Structure formats: C-alpha cells, structure tokens
Amino acid sequence: MSERKVDPKLLEILVCPVTKEPLRYDAAAGELISDAARLAFPIRDGIPIMLVDEARPLDDGAEAGGTSP
Numbered sequence: 001m002s003e004r005k006v007d008p009k010l011l012e013i014l015v016c017p018v019t020k021e022p023l024r025y026d027a028a029a030g031e032l033i034s035d036a037a038r039l040a041f042p043i044r045d046g047i048p049i050m051l052v053d054e055a056r057p058l059d060d061g062a063e064a065g066g067t068s069p
Helices: 008-013
Strands: 024-026 031-034 039-044
Touching: none
Parallel strands: none
Antiparallel strands: 024 031, 031 039
16 A cells, blocks of 8 residues: 655645644644644545545544544
C-alpha cells in the first residue's frame, strides 16, 4: 500500500475552514490538524478533505477517536 504525500506548497496555503487559522500536518495519522477548532481533517489519496462534516473532533490528549463521557 503506497502512501501519497501532500504537496508542501498546498499545506502552506490551506487554513482551517472554521477558524481560518493555519493547520499542522500529522503525517503519521494522515490528517491536517486545526488546534484552534480542535478538529482533524482527513487526507485521502493525497487530497485534504476540508469539510467540517468529514473532520473528527480532537479529544484532549488523544490522537485516535475515542468515546467521550
């Protein structure tokens, strides 16, 4: 299974669609992280999916999705 990398120039111009703040790239998880909105946007086949409906909420201190009380 080959993993595609996201173009660094694309990462420079992408911002969170909610907060308009910069995103950080989590290569291990294959996601773009919005610390301000506490959302992780998936990257599929090298394409960032910048839809809020597709993003997963970040849990405090958790990298993977879990259950919240």
